[in-house]
Amino acid sequence: MPPINLCLLGFGNVGRALVRLLAEKRDELRQIYGIEFRITGVASRRLGWLASPDGLDLDSPGDIETLSRLTLSQSGIREWLEAAEAAVMFETTSLNPHSGQPAIDYIRTALESGVHAITANKGPVAYAYRELAGLARQKCRRFLFESAAMDCMPIFSLFRETLPGARLLGFSGIFNATTSVIIEAMESGDSFEEGVRKAQALGIAETDPAHDVDGWDAVLKVCEIACVLMDADCKPGDIERRGIAHLDPAEVRAARAAGRPFKLVARARLSAGGRLLASVRPEQVSSTDPLSQASGGSLMINFELDVLPGLTLIAHNPGLKSTAYGMLADFLNAVRDHMR
Numbered sequence: 469m470p471p472i473n474l475c476l477l478g479f480g481n482v483g484r485a486l487v488r489l490l491a492e493k494r495d496e497l498r499q500i501y502g503i504e505f506r507i508t509g510v511a512s513r514r515l516g517w518l519a520s521p522d523g524l525d526l527d528s529p530g531d532i533e534t535l536s537r538l539t540l541s542q543s544g545i546r547e548w549l550e551a552a553e554a555a556v557m558f559e560t561t562s563l564n565p566h567s568g569q570p571a572i573d574y575i576r577t578a579l580e581s582g583v584h585a586i587t588a589n590k591g592p593v594a595y596a597y598r599e600l601a602g603l604a605r606q607k608c609r610r611f612l613f614e615s616a617a618m619d620c621m622p623i624f625s626l627f628r629e630t631l632p633g634a635r636l637l638g639f640s641g642i643f644n645a646t647t648s649v650i651i652e653a654m655e656s657g658d659s660f661e662e663g664v665r666k667a668q669a670l671g672i673a674e675t676d677p678a679h680d681v682d683g684w685d686a687v688l689k690v691c692e693i694a695c696v697l698m699d700a701d702c703k704p705g706d707i708e709r710r711g712i713a714h715l716d717p718a719e720v721r722a723a724r725a726a727g728r729p730f731k732l733v734a735r736a737r738l739s740a741g742g743r744l745l746a747s748v749r750p751e752q753v754s755s756t757d758p759l760s761q762a763s764g765g766s767l768m769i770n771f772e773l774d775v776l777p778g779l780t781l782i783a784h785n786p787g788l789k790s791t792a793y794g795m796l797a798d799f800l801n802a803v804r805d806h807m808r
């Protein structure tokens with residue numbers, strides 16, 4: 469099989485972790501799946517659009533600065549994908565929580581150009597899932613996003629591959645690790661600001677953790693899961709949202725002492741009339757609730773199905789390598805379909 473040409477749009481933490489994982493897995497992919505690949509395009513705001521159809525040597529991502537001087541810049545995404553002769557594009561640009569752009573336009577262009585689109589970005593799924601999934605079907609390409617909701621926790625592939633015919637009635641979960649770490653720090657006597665610094669020191673929170681703290685990150689995830697798995701026609705703005713910034717440290721400590729600690733809980737359910745009722749807000753959780761099982765940097769989701777009252781998944785301390793793995797798994801699923 470000829471090598472599959474891969475392009476990376478966005479080359480920050482996740483893009484670089486993906487390059488490292490691809491290098492680590494290169495021999496395994498060749499031996500187990502017969503898959504050869506090469507990276508033929510890299511793009512970011514700072515780098516511009518870099519392409520070389522013979523492959524860029526990115527096994528050591530530090531070389532990118534040299535590459536940017538050696539490789540011709542293209543004028544935009546369509547030209548870049550053509551110059552790179554791309555088969556698969558990995559989209560890892562920064563999240564725009566209010567519109568999902570410009571990542572939606574980037575993914576639309578990739579699919580229109582006959583390129584599989586794999587993203588870790590919540591925006592395109594939360595704001596444009598139906599359109600992009602429809603376009604992918606029309607073009608016989610894949611639009612996949614396993615890392616865009618719960619790092620690499622296999623929730624979309626779980627329903628796609630292993631639960632055919634099961635109907636999702638609702639779900640609840642702990643979707644944001646930064647807020648868990650902040651609340652737990654407050655329980656042990658830290659201020660809110662000290663909790664934020666703890667989450668940053670663990671590498672969980674962004675330099676600006678506003679989207680985590682105010683609940684936007686979790687709202688986008690609720691919207692993604694509801695749109696994809698429940699066929700809900702919802703937008704992030706439709707979901708009730710309360711962050712954790714208003715929580716009183718004394719109240720947080722008292723809740724923990726009473727055995728019903730606060731967590732930022734995400735919920736969604738279809739009403740009898742088929743309307744989506746969804747929220748993200750701090751709630752007190754008892755020790756018998758499955759939600760109590762997620763602490764620190766862990767993420768969890770509990771599904772309620774028409775055929776099974778409770779199915780719970782927990783990802784224990786997922787990191788950048790986990791996010792990169794979700795994209796690698798999407799890549800294998802996309803190209804294996806074409807090898808069948």
Ligand SMILES: NC(=O)c1ccc[n+]([C@@H]2O[C@H](COP(=O)([O-])OP(=O)(O)OC[C@H]3O[C@@H](n4cnc5c(N)ncnc54)[C@H](OP(=O)(O)O)[C@@H]3O)[C@@H](O)[C@H]2O)c1
Pocket residue numbers: 477478479480481482483511512513514515560561562563570588589590615616619787788791
């Ligand atoms: N970090 C995580 O643990 C994690 C986990 C799951 C999902 N995600 C999602 O994955 C994506 C990437 O996260 P990250 O941590 O890798 O972010 P990051 O380190 O800030 O990297 C973002 C990259 O995207 C590029 N970029 C931003 N806007 C762009 C635009 N309009 N056009 C072209 N390139 C653009 C940046 O280029 P410049 O540097 O040149 O500006 C940078 O290379 C985000 O959507 C994030 O929400 C992250």
